[in-house]
Amino acid sequence: MPIEAAFVKPIVDAFLWVIKRAKTRRLKASAESALTQVIRDLLTLSPNITNAEARIAAARATGLITEDLLHAERLLSAQREFSRKKAAKKKAAKKKPMKKKAMKKRAMRKMARRG
Secondary structure (H helix, E strand, O other), X not given: OHHHHHHHHHHHHHHHHHHHHHHHHHHHHHHHHHHHHHHHHHOOOOOOHHHHHHHXXXXXXXXXXXXXXXXXXXXXXXXXXXXXXXXXXXXXXHOOOOOHHHHHHXXXXXXXXXX
């Protein structure tokens, strides 16, 4: 019996190693396809940023570091910056202009501080 066990254990270990390697390859392949979807999504007019962040994090978790991952991260940061600027412009456009009286008061305060 111990002789049979000595032959079975390496075979089982090799089989488990093959299964683990196949699973890792499948995960990396799905991460690569997710990255291409992220890049495609970030190039649209209204991308889903949270979805892109999640997919990039999943790709990083699999240990996949490729040009696509780096490109997706650059696109994501550029998209965030664009969204931030767009929101700032929108907020500035909504701001009501000051009345003449308030503008004069503000100008007088500035003069008083300087002077």
